[in-house]
Amino acid sequence: MASSAPDRPARLTKRLRAPGTVEVPAAHLGLRWRALGADDVPAVLDLHARCAAVDRPVASLSPATAAAAFDPRHEMVTDSLGGFSADGELQALAVVYLPPGDTDILRAFLTATIAPSWRGRGIGRALLDWQDGRARQLLAADGRDLPARIAAYVDEHLADRRQLYVAAGFSPKRVFQEMRRPVRAPVPDVELPAGVRLVDWTPELDDAVRLAHNEAFADHWGSQPLAPESWAVVLRELEPRWSKVALGAAPDETVVGYAMTCRHESAWESLGFSEGYTELIGVRRTHRGRGIARALLVDVIDALAADGIDSAGLDVDTVNPSGAHGFYERLGYTRAGARILYTIEI
Template identity: 30%
Template sequence: MPTSDAHASDHHEPQNPRLFLPESTRAQLPEGWRADAPDERDVPELTALARRHETRARGWASSSEEDLLIEVSERGYLNRENLVLRDAAGELRGFASAHDRAAGRMLLTVTVDDRIGPELEDRAAEALFAWADEAARRIGAERGLEVQQIDSGAFADDDRQHRWLQTAGFEKVRTWWQMSRPVTPDEADLDSEIGHGVRIRQVERQGTGMPSEEDLRIVHDVLESAFEDHFNSHEETFDEFVFRLREDPGHRWDHWWIAEVVPDPDDPSSEPEPAGALVGVVADGEPAGSYVEYIGVLANARGRGVAKSLLRTVIADAATRGRDRVGLEVDASSPTGAEGLYVSMGWTTKYTTESWHKDVPVT
């Protein structure tokens, strides 16, 4: 969507002046192009850009204005730096977002308008990835690191994005299957099929409707422990974890579950112990769906049906709410062989994404 002259002339100053491109990179941009920090008023343009990218690279679009608002709102800038490129007419042509996700891990999104021709697309991508390197150095320095990892992604069939990532020094390190499972109304009682000695409960809610901090800490501790032997695990503080998950437009406290196991099911005095956790969100669509953001089981509780019980719970919950599907992401090289469980319970791969990494020296 073109930007009006009025919008261009009174565009807000960046929330953080460090966001500007390095002089050497800025000089390589086409004449009249400028770099700026986006704000909430840019969300419609950013959403249109993201949806065009998804349609071209994957075949359909899913981004919403709520998704992009997370990136560029005042709240989003607490742990993100963003940059947009505008051409001489003021139209938005590129967007990059650097998310300080956890100590040592910076998530990077780079999106370029595919209507400006290969030469300008490549120049815009080069500038955005150069800015990302500088952002990584700043973030790494603030964290006191010697090396900052940049973690970016691409759809499996997006050759254009692959080329830019390779040119910028990234290496493909992982493949992820984005899976979906249909849900039918008669599965509303599926949560009755819980493993022996396993109990599933939602996080406790206080009189205000807010969750118990103790239960939230249980979820955080379980997931941190469950994923410590998984690919690219980076420790995330409790505050970082809760803040990030609450940002999701689909976040709901009643989509958080804790799995407990009774060490000795035959002993009435045996106290249940935390063994797993599942965090879900509402997925956009008509009707809405459910999506599993996280599911983790402690190593000493694996093999007792905890993961299957959690999955049956989220399926039953979706059916009760009138939803028609549950989605999730699985590491194609998962050390736990999780994909086997998902396939056995009816999940199939809808599309595939990739992780690309680059380590940037901070000093």
């Protein structure tokens, strides 16, 4: 006798309640809407620059990030919508993207930007409704029956944007704090454990570092394995001289730790100083508690100092299970802002 129970993918579809169609924001809002592509990257950067002058975001959009977001060669599932005024200028945009490689939870991330002169007209809520509908459609199309999450990062100081997400049914889930320290401030003396040595990152080490990262972050909230495609996007502005890898004992010399630091030079003018930003740092669980992370960061700071860089930056989950927040404070990093992750859990 055949079971009458729905198959597993159908259960996710039921939870998602994905709409059959998703309408773009209405014409009375004053903008013409279409999908964005690689040719729109200059307009996207211009819109973000206009918004940044008002919003003072914790993190700015770099040309490399914008180019990656609209590169048709990337495997990331993405949809976008741009709103253009009568003069052809981009005044609003929304993006929905699903990172490849998720194994335990399916995630859809939302980003949106509206020109300051076009705010207060209902465009933000209309875009969020479009994003929510498209996110549900894209998640349903995956076909797997897993937990799902629709998520957006919001700068802590942007109260109106936070209220928008709450009104749409999102809840604050996590706080990620931006931290930085002056490169010229004293650093502690460090001693590597026996059998461990530090080297600069090289392309030959890249995939081994990626796999080490996936293992190191397996016990971190919200983390999913980074596929090669996502890894390349996260580290699109990697600076090899500032990126350090800890290798274990010979003869295998397995990657046991890493600190991947990027050169987001397009942000330096708005920051008012130069900075090396450590996008990813981690140590395999089998090697934690031996001073490897401290040695990696001190080596990064020394490399930044050698290149005349002013600041070392990174971000951290404020409830990181490894106590990373306090660890960074003890190395001289201080709070420089925060982003809140708002989610709908499905």
